[in-house]
Amino acid sequence: xxxxxxxxxxxxxxxKKFPIYKGILRRHVGDVHAVDGVSLSIKKRETFGLVGESGxxxxxxxxxxxxxxxxxxxxxIFMDRDITNLPERELRPIRPHMxxxxxxxxxxxxxxxxxxxFISEPLRLHHICESTQIRDRxxxxxxxxxxNPNFMSRYPHEFSGGQRQRVGIARALALQPELIVCDxxxxxxxxxxxxxxxxxxxxxxEDLGVAYLFIAHDLSxxxxxxHRVGVMYLGKIVELADCKNLYENxxxxxxxxxxxxxxxxxxxxxxxxxxxxxxxxxxSPIDVPQGCSFHPRCPMAEDCCQRDTPKWREVxxxxxxxxxxx
Amino acid sequence: xxxxxxxxxxxNLVTQFHTPEGIIHAVNGVSFHLxxGETIAVVGESGxxxxxxxxxxLGLIPQPPAEIxxxxxxxxxxxxxxxxxxxxxxIRGRKIGMVFQDPMTSLxxxxxxxxxxxxxxxxxxxxxxxxxxxxxxDLLNQVGIPEPRKRIKQYPHQxxxxxxxxxxxxxxxxCSPDIIIADEPTTALDVTIQAQIVDLVQxxxxxxxxxxxxxxxxxxxVAGLAQRVxxxxxxxVIEEAVVDEIYNQPIHPYTIGLLNCLPRLDRxxxxxxxxxxxxxxxxYDEPKSCPFMNRCQFKHDRCNVKPPLIAVNENHxxxxxLADAR
Numbered sequence: 122x123x124x125x126x127x128x129x130x131x132x133x134x135x136x137k138k139f140p141i142y143k144g145i146l147r148r149h150v151g152d153v154h155a156v157d158g159v160s161l162s163i164k165k166r167e168t169f170g171l172v173g174e175s176g177x178x179x180x181x182x183x184x185x186x187x188x189x190x191x192x193x194x195x196x197x198i199f200m201d202r203d204i205t206n207l208p209e210r211e212l213r214p215i216r217p218h219m220x221x222x223x224x225x226x227x228x229x230x231x232x233x234x235x236x237x238x239f240i241s242e243p244l245r246l247h248h249i250c251e252s253t254q255i256r257d258r259x260x261x262x263x264x265x266x267x268x269n270p271n272f273m274s275r276y277p278h279e280f281s282g283g284q285r286q287r288v289g290i291a292r293a294l295a296l297q298p299e300l301i302v303c304d305x306x307x308x309x310x311x312x313x314x315x316x317x318x319x320x321x322x323x324x325x326x327e328d329l330g331v332a333y334l335f336i337a338h339d340l341s342x343x344x345x346x347x348h349r350v351g352v353m354y355l356g357k358i359v360e361l362a363d364c365k366n367l368y369e370n371x372x373x374x375x376x377x378x379x380x381x382x383x384x385x386x387x388x389x390x391x392x393x394x395x396x397x398x399x400x401x402x403x404x405s406p407i408d409v410p411q412g413c414s415f416h417p418r419c420p421m422a423e424d425c426c427q428r429d430t431p432k433w434r435e436v437x438x439x440x441x442x443x444x445x446x447x
Numbered sequence: 448x449x450x451x452x453x454x455x456x457x458x459n460l461v462t463q464f465h466t467p468e469g470i471i472h473a474v475n476g477v478s479f480h481l482x483x484g485e486t487i488a489v490v491g492e493s494g495x496x497x498x499x500x501x502x503x504x505l506g507l508i509p510q511p512p513a514e515i516x517x518x519x520x521x522x523x524x525x526x527x528x529x530x531x532x533x534x535x536x537x538i539r540g541r542k543i544g545m546v547f548q549d550p551m552t553s554l555x556x557x558x559x560x561x562x563x564x565x566x567x568x569x570x571x572x573x574x575x576x577x578x579x580x581x582x583x584x585d586l587l588n589q590v591g592i593p594e595p596r597k598r599i600k601q602y603p604h605q606x607x608x609x610x611x612x613x614x615x616x617x618x619x620x621x622c623s624p625d626i627i628i629a630d631e632p633t634t635a636l637d638v639t640i641q642a643q644i645v646d647l648v649q650x651x652x653x654x655x656x657x658x659x660x661x662x663x664x665x666x667x668x669v670a671g672l673a674q675r676v677x678x679x680x681x682x683x684v685i686e687e688a689v690v691d692e693i694y695n696q697p698i699h700p701y702t703i704g705l706l707n708c709l710p711r712l713d714r715x716x717x718x719x720x721x722x723x724x725x726x727x728x729x730x731y732d733e734p735k736s737c738p739f740m741n742r743c744q745f746k747h748d749r750c751n752v753k754p755p756l757i758a759v760n761e762n763h764x765x766x767x768x769l770a771d772a773r
Contacts, residue, residue, distance in 0.1 A: 174637035175608075281726045311492040312664055316708035316722035323719070338637060341667075345710035345720065368712070382642035384667030385713050386706060388690045391671025398646060399639045402607045 128198075129299055129332050130163040130186060135195035137178075137185045141407065154406045155181040157356035158195070160433070163300065168326065168333040170347030170364070172340055172379070174403055178356040179336045183302040186334065187219040188212060200299065217247055217296035224305040226285035230277040236263070237273040240292045247296060262291040266321060283314035290321065294329070302334045307342065319346055340383045344368050349439070352376045355414040356406055358433075362440040372436065372447045374419050413445070421446060453480035453521075454625055454658050455504075460518030460528075462496075462503045465511055472730040473499045473513075475682040478756075481626065486652065486659040488669035488690075490705075491679035494727055497662050500679075501628050504528070505543065506535045522626075541571035544619030544657070548631035550611035554603040560587075560614055561599045564621060571622045586617040591647060609640035616647065620655065630662045645672060666705060670694060675762075678702050681728050681738035684756060688763035698765045700743045737767070745769060 136159075138152040155178040163169045173179045184190050186197060188204060197205045204215060223229035231239060240262055241255045250258055260270035266287040277285055286306060293301050303322070307315040323346060325331065337343050343350055344364055351361040352375065360373040371377045378397040385391055399418045404410050410417055416426040423445075431443045462474040474496040481487055491497045502508040504520045504527055520527040523542070527535060539545070547553040555563060564583040568574060574582075580599075587595035590613040603611055612632060619627050629648070633641040649672060652659060663669055669676065669690075676693040678686040678701070686699040697703045707721035725742040728734070737743070737750040749768045756764040757771050 174639060283726060311727070312666075312705055313492060313708055313723040314726070316720040317724070319710075319720055320722055340638070341710040341712045344712060378639060380712065382638045383712055384638075384641070384665065384670065385711065386667040386670050386694060386709055387713065388670045388694050390713055396642055396646075398642055402609055402640070403637075 127164050128162040129165045129167075129200060130334075131196075131198040132162070132186060133160050133196040133198075135159045135182070135185060135197065136193045137181055137190055138193045151407055154178075154356050154409055156185060157406075157409065159353075159356075159358050161351055161358060161361060163332055163334060164348075165299070166326065166330045166332055167349065168335050168347045170343035170350040171334060171336045171353060172338060172343050172350065173353035174338060174379075176403055176406065177353045178406065179353050180304050182353070183221075183304055183334055183336050187221060187300070187302055189221070217243070217249075218299045220293035220296065220298040220301045222286075222289050222293050222301060222303045222306045225309050226282050226289055227309070229289055230285055232277050235274050235276055236288055239277075239288065240295055243292065243295045249296065258295075259291075262295055265294060265325070266291045281314075282310050283317060286310060286314075286318055287321065290318075290325070294325070294331075297329070298331060300332045300334065302336070304336045305338070306335075308337065308339065315342070322346065340368075340379060352379065355404060355409055357414060357443065358441075359415065359444070360440075360442045362437075362442075366437070366440050370440075372440070372442045373444050374421055374446075375415050378420075413443075452483070454483045454523070455481040455660075456519075456521040457500070457504060458519045458521075460500060460503060460520065461516040462499050462508065462513055463516055464513050469731050472733045473682055474503065475730075475733055477518075477679070477682070477684055479677055479684060479687065481658050481660060483625075484652075484656050484658055485675065486661060486673045487675045487677060488673035489660060489662045489677045489679060490664065490666055490669065492664055492727055494730075495679045496682040497679050498630055501630060501660065501662060505539055505545070505628070506532065507539075537571070540567045540624075541622040542625050544622070544624035544627045546612070546615045546619050546627065546629040546632045548634050550608060550615050550635070551603065553615060554611060556603050559600055559602055560606075564599070564614070564618055567618060568621050582621070583617075586621055587614070589620075589651070590614070590617045591643070592617075608636055609643060612636060612640075612644055613647070616644075616651070620651065620657075623655065624657055626658045626660065628660045628662070631664070632661070633668060634663070634665070641668065648672070666694075667709065678705070681734055682730055683734075683738065683766065684764075685739065685766045686764070687756070692763050696763075698759060698763070698770050699739075699767045700745050700769070701739050704742075 135156055137156040138154055140149050141151045143150045159182055171179045185192050192205055237259050240259045244250055244255060244258060259273055263270045268287050307318050335346055347364050350364050350367045351358045354375050360376045371380055378399045381397045401418050404417060412428050413426040413431050416422040425445055431445045433441060433443045435441050436447055458478045460474055460477045464471040464473055477500050489497045503515050515528055518528060565579040568579040568582060583599060584595045587599060592598055592610060592613055633644050661669055661673060673690050675689050677684055680701050686702045697706060704723040710720060723742050728738055734753060737753055740746050740750045754766045754768050756766045758764050759770050
């Protein structure tokens with residue numbers, strides 16, 4: 122998939138299983154197949170959008186890529202280095218290049234730390250700058266995320282949700298990372314604040330050249346911010362394409378259903394449009410359906426879908442899909 | 448539409464919270480009405496008072512810390528704010544059904560679905576257990592739960608989020624209410640499940656003929672659902688109109704901002720998102736000026752006086768001096 126020089130991250134057949142133990146003897150009775158053989162690459166300065174419903178493994182994938190979880194199988198190449206099995210000691214110098222922004226700005230800031238302590242923690246841990254320079258550095262970071270540097274000595278409870286999310290972004294930026302995994306960074310925020318954060322993330326990318334793995338369930342937000350988009354279902358990526366291609370010419374029936382279910386704030390359009398309403402719920406990732414994992418909900422499923430797993434193949438310029446009928 | 452007599456008419460509702468930090472003016476003089484068979488949407492961001500308004504009407508708000516200072520809520524010739532708790536209890540659940548945001552916390556985890564469905568019917572309709580049971584199975588069937596006879600014997604944790612919300616809707620419908628108040632019923636759900644629930648509620652309304660108040664922060668969801676939309680900000684109604692006018696000719700700068708800051712799937716543009724700067728006010732004081740003034744790009748001297756709801760035409764009211772100038 123493309124040349125590795127321009128790729129920041131390449132992941133190949135990545136797998137992450139969480140074992141389930143039961144009984145007094147804690148016997149291993151099965152696995153949650155959270156990420157089930159995903160291959161993708163993220164280019165430098167790119168925003169890769171990852172959409173899917175809750176429980177599809179998109180957050181696990183994001184966390185496994187930056188080695189917050191140990192991958193079960195597969196390969197992660199980050200900045201031309203295989204980091205799949207790198208021990209923590211050797212991983213440490215690479216960690217500054219990969220950061221994360223979390224969903225809930227109320228839970229992700231330590232309530233007992235001032236903003237300065239919180240943002241400067243990574244700087245101190247990685248011995249990035251002299252302690253005399255820390256204040257200046259933090260002030261600069263706060264300005265970057267459009268917060269008043271005078272807020273430095275305040276505590277998280279004095280901030281609103283949007284401001285807290287800015288603090289989280291400032292901390293992620295502190296080490297000048299190449300990749301930031303944004304795990305639903307706006308879904309806990311109010312609508313009018315969401316737009317502020319999206320605009321901030323976009324302008325930071327223009328200025329700093331950072332790449333994002335943008336994980337979200339909101340298709341319209343993902344379309345707005347992403348260059349390429351992957352659609353995930355039950356631990357697998359079922360379709361991957363350029364943003365424009367995916368939204369204008371979706372091929373996988375799941376992508377089509379997701380798009381048609383996304384609300385559109387226009388009463389005339391909303392009344393007219395025909396929706397593909399999916400039956401039922403997402404199957405359990407503990408016993409994944411045989412064949413195509415989407416077949417129990419798929420409106421066009423046939424016998425072969427229950428039997429054979431569809432191949433992950435390229436159907437057009439950078440447009441990948443896993444479905445028998447494409 | 449105004450020919451029908453309103454089934455619920457709320458006038459000048461004021462609710463405050465007494466907190467150690469001071470009095471929070473959560474709802475400041477809200478008036479609205481709901482016609483028979485109509486669906487209205489109450490839209491606003493968190494803290495705008497939309498839920499507090501509804502909870503005050505239903506007597507579900509803990510007093511103290513809350514206090515309902517003034518107002519009337521006329522339902523079938525009775526003022527819900529004046530009648531006794533017992534009288535209110537015979538209305539709540541029977542004449543007015545409720546569906547809340549989080550189906551996990553609003554169902555009792557230690558009781559089977561059966562008991563939670565049957566109890567309100569036996570209490571309100573004075574029917575036998577067997578009759579109630581048969582009705583309950585019917586209801587589960589109606590809200591699209593497969594194998595209702597088996598499922599009714601299960602506990603809430605055995606249901607997925609979407610299924611739990613269906614159970615909540617079944618409970619709300621069980622006593623054939625005149626009004627259903629749904630407080631962010633799809634916010635916790637995935638888009639495909641959200642589409643299922645919205646469709647379900649629409650179909651059920653056609654069958655049952657209940658009036659619906661749909662509280663939400665998402666202008667996208669209600670576009671195809673509501674006939675009228677009420678936009679709230681800082682504890683007050685700032686715009687009220689029939690659905691097409693809200694989306695096509697919004698007047699209040701806040702409504703315009705809310706609509707513009709949504710990334711849209713049905714539009715081409717991919718420039719910067721419009722964003723409303725600043726944060727919603729914290730309501731320690733009752734707003735004397737226009738509460739949106741500090742975030743508004745059209746503010747002028749007149750905004751120092753709080754604008755009343757000004758009728759632009761018979762179906763459209765706005766609390767903004769801009770409307771007065773037209």
